[in-house]
Amino acid sequence: MPNIHDVAKRAGVAPMTVSRVINNNGYVSEKTRQRVEAAIAELEYIPNALGPSLRSKRTMTLALVVSDITNPFWTTVARGVEDKANAHGYHIIIGNTDESLAKQDDYLTFMLRKQVDGFLLVPASSRSNSSSILRRRGVPFVILDRQVPGHEFDSVRGDSIRGAYELTKHLLELGHQHVAIITGRQDHSTAYDRVAGFQQALEEAGLSAYQQVYWGEFNQNTGYEFTRQALNSTPRPTAILAANNFIAIGTMRALRDAGLSVPEDISVVAFDDLPTAITIDPFFTVASQSAYEMGKLATELLLARLAGEAPDEYREIILPVEIIIRKSSGPPPTSK
Amino acid sequence: MPNIHDVAKRAGVAPMTVSRVINNNGYVSEKTRQRVEAAIAELEYIPNALGPSLRSKRTMTLALVVSDITNPFWTTVARGVEDKANAHGYHIIIGNTDESLAKQDDYLTFMLRKQVDGFLLVPASSRSNSSSILRRRGVPFVILDRQVPGHEFDSVRGDSIRGAYELTKHLLELGHQHVAIITGRQDHSTAYDRVAGFQQALEEAGLSAYQQVYWGEFNQNTGYEFTRQALNSTPRPTAILAANNFIAIGTMRALRDAGLSVPEDISVVAFDDLPTAITIDPFFTVASQSAYEMGKLATELLLARLAGEAPDEYREIILPVEIIIRKSSGPPPTSK
DNA sequence: ATGAAAGCGCTAACAT
DNA sequence: ATGTTAGCGCTTTCAT
Numbered sequence: 001m002p003n004i005h006d007v008a009k010r011a012g013v014a015p016m017t018v019s020r021v022i023n024n025n026g027y028v029s030e031k032t033r034q035r036v037e038a039a040i041a042e043l044e045y046i047p048n049a050l051g052p053s054l055r056s057k058r059t060m061t062l063a064l065v066v067s068d069i070t071n072p073f074w075t076t077v078a079r080g081v082e083d084k085a086n087a088h089g090y091h092i093i094i095g096n097t098d099e100s101l102a103k104q105d106d107y108l109t110f111m112l113r114k115q116v117d118g119f120l121l122v123p124a125s126s127r128s129n130s131s132s133i134l135r136r137r138g139v140p141f142v143i144l145d146r147q148v149p150g151h152e153f154d155s156v157r158g159d160s161i162r163g164a165y166e167l168t169k170h171l172l173e174l175g176h177q178h179v180a181i182i183t184g185r186q187d188h189s190t191a192y193d194r195v196a197g198f199q200q201a202l203e204e205a206g207l208s209a210y211q212q213v214y215w216g217e218f219n220q221n222t223g224y225e226f227t228r229q230a231l232n233s234t235p236r237p238t239a240i241l242a243a244n245n246f247i248a249i250g251t252m253r254a255l256r257d258a259g260l261s262v263p264e265d266i267s268v269v270a271f272d273d274l275p276t277a278i279t280i281d282p283f284f285t286v287a288s289q290s291a292y293e294m295g296k297l298a299t300e301l302l303l304a305r306l307a308g309e310a311p312d313e314y315r316e317i318i319l320p321v322e323i324i325i326r327k328s329s330g331p332p333p334t335s336k
Numbered sequence: 337m338p339n340i341h342d343v344a345k346r347a348g349v350a351p352m353t354v355s356r357v358i359n360n361n362g363y364v365s366e367k368t369r370q371r372v373e374a375a376i377a378e379l380e381y382i383p384n385a386l387g388p389s390l391r392s393k394r395t396m397t398l399a400l401v402v403s404d405i406t407n408p409f410w411t412t413v414a415r416g417v418e419d420k421a422n423a424h425g426y427h428i429i430i431g432n433t434d435e436s437l438a439k440q441d442d443y444l445t446f447m448l449r450k451q452v453d454g455f456l457l458v459p460a461s462s463r464s465n466s467s468s469i470l471r472r473r474g475v476p477f478v479i480l481d482r483q484v485p486g487h488e489f490d491s492v493r494g495d496s497i498r499g500a501y502e503l504t505k506h507l508l509e510l511g512h513q514h515v516a517i518i519t520g521r522q523d524h525s526t527a528y529d530r531v532a533g534f535q536q537a538l539e540e541a542g543l544s545a546y547q548q549v550y551w552g553e554f555n556q557n558t559g560y561e562f563t564r565q566a567l568n569s570t571p572r573p574t575a576i577l578a579a580n581n582f583i584a585i586g587t588m589r590a591l592r593d594a595g596l597s598v599p600e601d602i603s604v605v606a607f608d609d610l611p612t613a614i615t616i617d618p619f620f621t622v623a624s625q626s627a628y629e630m631g632k633l634a635t636e637l638l639l640a641r642l643a644g645e646a647p648d649e650y651r652e653i654i655l656p657v658e659i660i661i662r663k664s665s666g667p668p669p670t671s672k
Numbered sequence: 673a674t675g676a677a678a679g680c681g682c683t684a685a686c687a688t
Numbered sequence: 689a690t691g692t693t694a695g696c697g698c699t700t701t702c703a704t
Contacts, residue, residue, distance in 0.1 A: 110427055391681095
């Protein structure tokens with residue numbers, strides 16, 4: 001593979017001149033420019049970015065670390081990030097943590113080694129101080145989706161509390177009195193906040209005593225298992241709030257296996273919509289976060305910091321969620 | 337950020353000794369090793385990978401270029417690639433082409449600049465010789481999912497012809513006589529091959545005259561629009577083969593809007609399954625390709641080449657597809 | 673308008 | 689067992 005030296009030799013100039021042509025800075029006479037460009041074309045020269053990056057300490061690369069790229073929510077976030085980053089000449093590298101702090105640390109270290117210019121991080125846990133490594137290194141970063149201790153960073157997340165509150169309120173207005181929430185791990189602020197919004201709505205209605213809270217993981221299995229538990233409880237809830245899309249799927253499967261119809265026998269509402277690209281007939285009543293927007297906005301914050309155009313104070317953006325009422329929720333079955 | 341020099345100074349040794357400790361090669365006395373490790377810990381030193389990469393011309397990074405990471409099929413492939421790559425100390429960077437050759441070239445060039453060690457490429461077109469840049473550069477690469485001209489590379493893809501053949505055969509056995517296929521662009525071998533398998537099955541049954549072929553894109557809109565067209569055609573097909581998951585969704589939406597029931601009024605079969613993680617009740621009769629396997633296998637081929645352990649001849653792996661018969665297909669409505 | 677020297681962080685090759 | 693030198697590919701700085 002040719003390097004800048006080979007191009008220079010072929011064009012009969014110094015490497016420096018080639019560099020000037022490539023980067024379009026400094027004075028180059030039209031004649032030499034053409035000779036250099038010809039040489040570049042003939043050799044199919046592609047500059048090695050490692051050299052300049054080593055010098056300039058900029059790689060024009062952003063790191064996106066999410067829990068699992070297999071979840072359509074995160075792929076949509078990723079597209080938002082990628083599109084925004086590309087528009088500014090940046091590219092992204094993605095890592096999956098599978099909610100494991102160890103994997104997260106592996107990725108952060110790897111990406112730090114690679115000298116990425118900034119991070120977009122969905123912390124694997126809201127407890128442990130995932131971001132401290134980054135903070136100590138002084139690498140700009142933005143926290144997505146979840147809260148972590150501290151304030152010296154930008155962050156973007158959906159309004160979990162309000163979303164859960166509105167979803168619950170919707171159920172109460174339909175007449176439900178016994179409502180259950182199935183949520184994620186306690187060390188995820190999203191799991192926690194959604195329970196908080198849920199409880200707030202119930203308290204306001206004076207129904208705190210009739211609530212059920214199931215803590216699990218943000219996956220289908222949690223939805224399935226805890227729905228079965230909820231169905232066996234007394235009094236049996238007439239509505240379930242699934243704290244994310246995967247839990248909702250698990251819940252629906254458990255209800256189907258139990259021979260129950262939604263919403264006739266039991267109502268289901270969920271956090272996070274499923275992408276319209278993969279749903280035939282949107283069915284769930286949801287609190288929908290605009291994932292693409294979240295990715296785009298977070299990237300904007302990061303790029304502003306990198307450009308030195310960000311304000312001194314860190315920004316915390318809480319995106320509104322949209323409540324979409326569809327077919328999975330209805331009035332409770334009339335008790336006999 | 338500290339560099340190897342800072343660590344060396346703090347430990348009272350030469351940079352070379354620090355390097356030996358980091359990489360665990362060469363002789364280092366237990367005493368100095370400990371001093372060096374202490375210095376590394378105190379300074380929270382993370383080696384800059386750019387230096388070694390510049391020298392060794394290896395970045396331990398693989399590039400994965402797909403059409404759209406938003407399609408669950410590709411995210412599953414991506415996980416297969418990532419898991420395999422990580423297990424061998426490699427990491428991946430992902431790019432989306434959106435089926436555009438221009439975007440694809442942008443990404444290839446960018447990744448080439450970054451000196452990735454190898455490529456996993458889903459070509460944006462089967463016509464233009466997407467891979468020639470890579471071949472000329474001598475960078476190892478594997479072609480995924482689609483065929484492109486030439487043979488000097490490894491490739492992995494699903495058995496599109498057989499999958500479409502079996503799917504069509506299934507419809508014919510149910511008694512369907514008028515069948516339509518809605519597929520992707522003509523310059524995608526997958527679109528092409530699925531039509532070939534479809535036609536082969538019809539020919540064998542002597543029903544070639546009763547077929548309809550709609551060429552579009554591998555997206556929902558194509559499924560929707562051409563299903564409408566098919567419904568208006570005479571004779572109206574009693575079954576539709578959707579050549580991928582997104583088309584199938586569009587088809588279902590069009591049928592729903594037309595007030596038709598599946599499979600009572602019309603049957604639908606599709607290529608590519610939807611991940612079970614995001615489906616409540618698997619409904620489609622499909623030819624399922626194991627996406628994860630595809631990613632894993634392709635990565636294995638690539639890693640073998642990088643390790644110099646691959647055979648001289650290039651390998652072309654055609655993965656079997658699994659026909660899963662579910663609820664979307666049934667006998668044609670009895671004609672009056 | 674063009675070129676030469678030096679150095680970004682690291683390590684292979686060669687001392688000692 | 690440890691250290692020195694040189695160079696990977698490029699560009700900033702300082703000539704000319």
